[in-house]
Amino acid sequence: MRGDGILKIIDAHLHFSCRPGFNETAKNISQVEFSAQGLRQEFEEAGVVAGIIMSTPSREPNQPSGSPEEFVLADGTVEGLLSCVGVNPERLKEDDKELDYIEGELKKRGVTGIKLYPGYFPYYVYDSIYDPIYELARKYQVPVAIHCGDTQSPKGLLKFSHPLTIDELAVKQEDVTFVICHMGVPWMIDAAEVTAKNHNVYTDLSGLIAGNKEHVMKIKDKRLYVEYIQQALVISNCYNKVLFGSDWPLVPIKPYVEFIKHVIPEEYHEAVFYRNVLTVYPKLNEIL
Numbered sequence: 296m297r298g299d300g301i302l303k304i305i306d307a308h309l310h311f312s313c314r315p316g317f318n319e320t321a322k323n324i325s326q327v328e329f330s331a332q333g334l335r336q337e338f339e340e341a342g343v344v345a346g347i348i349m350s351t352p353s354r355e356p357n358q359p360s361g362s363p364e365e366f367v368l369a370d371g372t373v374e375g376l377l378s379c380v381g382v383n384p385e386r387l388k389e390d391d392k393e394l395d396y397i398e399g400e401l402k403k404r405g406v407t408g409i410k411l412y413p414g415y416f417p418y419y420v421y422d423s424i425y426d427p428i429y430e431l432a433r434k435y436q437v438p439v440a441i442h443c444g445d446t447q448s449p450k451g452l453l454k455f456s457h458p459l460t461i462d463e464l465a466v467k468q469e470d471v472t473f474v475i476c477h478m479g480v481p482w483m484i485d486a487a488e489v490t491a492k493n494h495n496v497y498t499d500l501s502g503l504i505a506g507n508k509e510h511v512m513k514i515k516d517k518r519l520y521v522e523y524i525q526q527a528l529v530i531s532n533c534y535n536k537v538l539f540g541s542d543w544p545l546v547p548i549k550p551y552v553e554f555i556k557h558v559i560p561e562e563y564h565e566a567v568f569y570r571n572v573l574t575v576y577p578k579l580n581e582i583l
Contacts, residue, residue: 302564304552305572305579306338306346308440308476308501308540311376313368314351321544326507329544331371338373341549345375345579347540347572349410349440349476352381377578379408379440384416384424394427401435407578408437408474414446414456421464429468438472438575440499443479443486458486465493472575474538477502483524487531497575500555500567501540511550515557524558534563538572 310317311334321329327337338346380400386393400406409432413420420441432439443458445451458479465473475498479486490498503524504514514520528534539555541548552568559567573579 301342302568304341304343304539304568306343306541306543306548307474307538307572307576308349308499309334309346309543310351310545311346311348311368311373311543312351314353317544324505324507325544325546327544327547329368331368331373334373334543337543337548338375341552343548345377345583346373347407347576347579348376348378350378350381352383352386352410352412375582377405377407377576377582379410379438380406381410381412382425382428383412384418384422387424387427394431397428398431398435401431401437404578404581406437407576408432409439411439411441413460414442414444414451414453415448417452417455419455419460421460421467429471432471433468437578438474438497440474440476442477443475444477444482444502445480458482458489461486461496462489462493465489465496469495471495472497474499474575476540477542478524478527483527484530487527487533490536491531491533497536497538497571499538499540500558502542502545504551504554505542505545508547508550511546511554515554521558528559534559534566535571537563537567538575539568 318329321327327333380397382397397409409428411420411425418424429439441461443456443461446453446456458475461473461475473496475486475490475496478498478500480503486498490496504511528537541551556564
């Protein structure tokens, strides 16, 4: 809490990039202004003091997996942002320089973790193709955030993105910290159990809804959906390992904050919206 009693919020999962697709998402799904000014305004309205960009890996043959244009849109950038460098496993096989690029990103002050996209890429997270990535995570003491659950693309393969796959990974790589993104939606109980069982696994609550303000409010009133999320959290009883994230621009931030406040018992708000994120992404302490 701030001294004035207002809850401070860190958005542990958002997107902020010139890559194609985000403008269309903002226009057609969430109806937010996808610009630096738009994000600044949403942060201010929602009480967000910092955020973590999940970089999307390039599929183009002549572009590195990371994203040199992250942090910058046509109208500028936003203070208080760090990022997780995105990984394309196909490029790890094809390009000897890819791992060097990712390591170079991890040396930057503004990079605080690594992001994997199983489901979008047909590899289980415990596949040996990712072993060099986990070595880098260990070397630089950064977490690995992992897309889990549904994929926006119908071409994605859900067997690779099921949160139960993180259990085997967490056991094999017990000294690396992992974040199950999206609480593995729709497999939230599975994601919560993997989080509770493994000391090195956390989960974020990003992307549980995609839509505009009216849609968020409508889902907030869907008792069965809200109670399903709450059931997973109650069964696992590990609110100290749950992080707030919005997945902006899939959803406007302030209504989504209100939705998550509705889901999480008030006694855990400060932990979920602020304290837990600092444990997982300690570089945030340098910019706050």
